[in-house]
Amino acid sequence: MRRLASxxxxxxxxxxxxxxxxxxxxxxxxxYEDVVRTGWWTTLFDPAKWASLTLDNYVxxxxxxxxxxxxxxxxxxxxPASLIPLAxxxxxxxAFAWMPFRGRQVLxxxxxxxxxxxxxxxxxxxxTVYNKVGLSGTFLGIWLVHTAYGLPLQIYLLxxxxxxxxxxxxxxxxxDGASRWKIFRHxxxxxxxxxxxxxxxxxxxxxxxxxxxxxxFLGTSxxxxxxxxxxxxxxGAYGQDWQLLTAGxxxxxxxxxxxxxxxxxxFVQGILAGSRRG
Amino acid sequence: xRTRGWSHWLYLAPALLVLGSYLVYPTLVTLYLxxxxxxxxxxxxxxxxxxxxxQEETLIALRNNLLWIIVVPAxxxxxxxxxxxxxxxxxxxALAKSAIFLPMAISFVGAGVIWKFVYAYTPPIYPxxxxxxxxxxxxxxxxxxxxxxxxxxxxxxxxxxxIWIWAGYCMIILSAAYKGIHRDLLDAxxxxxxxxxxxxxxxxxxxxxxxxxxxxTTMTVFTLKVFDIIYVLxxxxxxxxxxxxxxxxxxxxxxxxxxxxxxxxxxxLAMLPVIVINVRRFYAKEGR
Numbered sequence: 001m002r003r004l005a006s007x008x009x010x011x012x013x014x015x016x017x018x019x020x021x022x023x024x025x026x027x028x029x030x031x032y033e034d035v036v037r038t039g040w041w042t043t044l045f046d047p048a049k050w051a052s053l054t055l056d057n058y059v060x061x062x063x064x065x066x067x068x069x070x071x072x073x074x075x076x077x078x079x080p081a082s083l084i085p086l087a088x089x090x091x092x093x094x095a096f097a098w099m100p101f102r103g104r105q106v107l108x109x110x111x112x113x114x115x116x117x118x119x120x121x122x123x124x125x126x127x128t129v130y131n132k133v134g135l136s137g138t139f140l141g142i143w144l145v146h147t148a149y150g151l152p153l154q155i156y157l158l159x160x161x162x163x164x165x166x167x168x169x170x171x172x173x174x175x176d177g178a179s180r181w182k183i184f185r186h187x188x189x190x191x192x193x194x195x196x197x198x199x200x201x202x203x204x205x206x207x208x209x210x211x212x213x214x215x216x217f218l219g220t221s222x223x224x225x226x227x228x229x230x231x232x233x234x235x236g237a238y239g240q241d242w243q244l245l246t247a248g249x250x251x252x253x254x255x256x257x258x259x260x261x262x263x264x265x266x267f268v269q270g271i272l273a274g275s276r277r278g
Numbered sequence: 279x280r281t282r283g284w285s286h287w288l289y290l291a292p293a294l295l296v297l298g299s300y301l302v303y304p305t306l307v308t309l310y311l312x313x314x315x316x317x318x319x320x321x322x323x324x325x326x327x328x329x330x331x332x333q334e335e336t337l338i339a340l341r342n343n344l345l346w347i348i349v350v351p352a353x354x355x356x357x358x359x360x361x362x363x364x365x366x367x368x369x370x371x372a373l374a375k376s377a378i379f380l381p382m383a384i385s386f387v388g389a390g391v392i393w394k395f396v397y398a399y400t401p402p403i404y405p406x407x408x409x410x411x412x413x414x415x416x417x418x419x420x421x422x423x424x425x426x427x428x429x430x431x432x433x434x435x436x437x438x439x440x441i442w443i444w445a446g447y448c449m450i451i452l453s454a455a456y457k458g459i460h461r462d463l464l465d466a467x468x469x470x471x472x473x474x475x476x477x478x479x480x481x482x483x484x485x486x487x488x489x490x491x492x493x494x495t496t497m498t499v500f501t502l503k504v505f506d507i508i509y510v511l512x513x514x515x516x517x518x519x520x521x522x523x524x525x526x527x528x529x530x531x532x533x534x535x536x537x538x539x540x541x542x543x544x545x546x547l548a549m550l551p552v553i554v555i556n557v558r559r560f561y562a563k564e565g566r
Contacts, residue, residue, distance in 0.1 A: 002474070006367040013361060014377045017442065020392045021380070023409060027395065038405060039412050092293035099286040105564065107294075112560045113553050114301050116499050120525055120542035122304035124311060124535050148300030151293060180285065209385030211506045212526070228387040235391060235510060242395055242407070249391035253384050260383030264376065267383075268450055275451045275492055 028246035029053045035243045057247035061234070065244070066222050067251050070230035074208060074255075076139055077218075077226050081146035082203040086196060089151050093158035094184050098170065108159070114152040122148075123216055130217065137224055142217045149213070150203050157273050161195040162188060198270030201263055205256050227252040305546075312539035316532070326540035336541070338517055339524040343548070345433055346440075346504065346520065351497035354441050355490060358448025362456045363478060365449070375453070379446035386443070390510030393439045397424035397511075428517035436518055439507050444500065448493050455489040456482065495552050502548055521545050 026040040031054055034043070043049045062068040095101075096108055126145065127136060135141035165188065173183050189196075211228045218224045220233060231248050238244050260267060315322050330336045361378060365371050381389060398408025399421055406412040411421035424435045459482060467477045505522040508514055514523045521541050528538035 003367065006364050009364050010368045010374050013364075014374050017378050017381070019409065020396050020442070021384075023395060024392045035407065039407050039409065041409065041412075088292045088296065091289040095286045095289035099289070101286050107290075108564075109557055109560060110302075111297070113557050114297060115556065116549055116553050117301055117305065118503055118522075118542065118545045118549060120522060120545050121308045122301060123308075123525075123542070124529065124539055125304035125307035126300065144296070145300065148296050151297060152301075155293060180289075205383060209387075211385065211387050211509070212522075215526075216529075228385050231387050231391065232510060235394070242398070245391050246395065249388045253388045256383040256385070257380070260380070261376075264379075268379075271447060271450055272454055275489075275496070 024246045024249055027242050028057055028250050029055065030243055031056070032241070032243050036240075057243045058251070061244055061248045061251060065230075065234060065248070067227060067230055067234075067248055069222060070225055070227045071251060071255075073224055074226040074228075074252075077142055077146075077214070078204055078207045080139075081143045081150075081207045082200055084143055085147040085150040085154055085203060086200055088147065089154035089158055089199075090189070090192075090196070091184075092151075092155050093162055094188060096155065096159040097162035098188075099180075108156070111152045111155050115156065117152075119149060119213065127216060136217055137219050137221065139224065142214065145213055145217050146203075146207050146210070150206065153274065154199050154203070157199065158192070158195060161192055161273070165191055194266070194269070195273070197263075198266045198273065201259060201267050202270045202274070204259065205267075208256055308539045308542050311535055312543045314536045314539075316534040316536050318535050322536065326536045327544075329537065330540055330544060335519065336521075336524060339514075339519045339521045340544075341429075342433060342518060342520045343502065345429075346437060346501045347498060347548075349434075350437050350440055350501045351494050353437075354444050354497050355448050355452075355494050357441065357445040358452050358493065359486070359490070361445065361449040362453035363482070365453065366456060375446075375449065378449055381443045382446050384443070386439075386506030387510055389439055389443055390507055393435075393442070394425070394511055397435055399423045399426075425512050425518075426516050432512065432516055432518050436507055436511055439511070440501070440504060444497060448497065451493050452486065452489060455486055459485050495555060499549060499552050502545060 023040050026043055027035055030040065030043060031052055034049065034052065043053075062071075096104060130136035130141055135144075169187060170183055173187055174180075178186075208226075209228065210226075211232065214226050214229050215232075218226070218229070220229055222230075225233075231245075231252050234245060234248050311318050312326055313321055313323060330340070361375075365374050368374065384392075396409055397411075398406075399411055400406055400408075402415070402420055406415050406421055408424075410424060415421055422431065425432050464477055464481060467481050472480070503522060504520060505526070508518055508520055508523050509526070512518045514520075514527070519527075521544060525538050525541040525545070528534045528541060
């Protein structure tokens, strides 16, 4: 009886969580005439309608509405904006973990404090400088902004991970005359691949899913705007054309969903490591 | 590894350069600008702050942020906790968890479109294509403008989106902590005749308390930063604006850098307790 109650609760919760996304998927492949006349759920129970399902909505948003270009922009933004901070934070975390120097604790504490700094505190001065030096609306500009926002948490998590590496291994390598750089390249980094992968995935999803930073530092011009900015534009322009909006939303979600479903374990590990911070 | 010389600065330099120029320096400038007028030309003391606490628009944003902080972390963490415990008892746990966790991979914008469609409203004479209003009309009620009716219906509707996204995050972390509790402990309580509710309340919950606190602070921070959901679903209309959206408007629609900076400072001040908790926890662990 108790088992039944548990299973029922779980079933209801899962259903509740999936229905909104299911509605999006179904609507995105329905023709316009159906979308405005009947609820998406009617299609599920009416096999006669299945023949009318179509990919036209996707063709329209990707080709005509410029979501294809935006998808490409998102890739151009996200890949460097995930790799650059990881490289920088790995270097810094190595110093924080294995090189005692004056002021180390203080600097690390500053990084811990910066972890929850609201981006709002940086927007106006950064944008002002960016406008002066011509970095606003450029990919380089936004790579650096995302780098900065990602760094504090990455430095802290990687530093904790590096510190947990076996002490003897690094010490004996040092005794054997290996340079710091060699130890970093050939011992620390290879042993940290799982941690690096987790952080890379988190940062990738974070940057891909961002809206605010892109709105502020890139703007809406089609040559640079990422999918989320484009999608918000579609919501403004086609408020009630649900077949287009849902198709657009799914285009913006496709890659994160693939990354999530195929690398779920790393993702969860990254989340768990993040929760143990501080 | 012993340290001599300065080579550690080579490893630190890129990070310090970026953190200094992109986070620390702008924070100080924003603080400074918050005491200046719209065009950052003239010092006006605390006027920007005074306006935040007297103007109707910002008062609504403050109220909404407060509402979010009271409602959202509590609900999200409770739901995550419920899921962590209940999912532990069913066979296809991993599968069920993936379903709840899935929204975390989706952007707030994507989630915004998904839920805008859930809340879709058409006048009663037309068929309802939003599932919530379809359910309501099927039960004989009139459809509701979920995103329009202020202040409770629409603000709670927006909060539901946040909860839908983040409950999975809370669940994953609390579930890991729950599984870390020794099974023998729970079983011992069971053989002593405690019912499941008592076991949860008196055995599991006290042991989960530190994790619950961490998750709750994280949710509070995310709640304070909320922007996208509101930007996409209502754009702050109908009394749903929060500080982050207000700041964006001050910045881009009114070009009032003083007011925008002051709002940013208010957001920072609201987060300050969390920053202090983080730093102190770090210090307690490593300070020595």
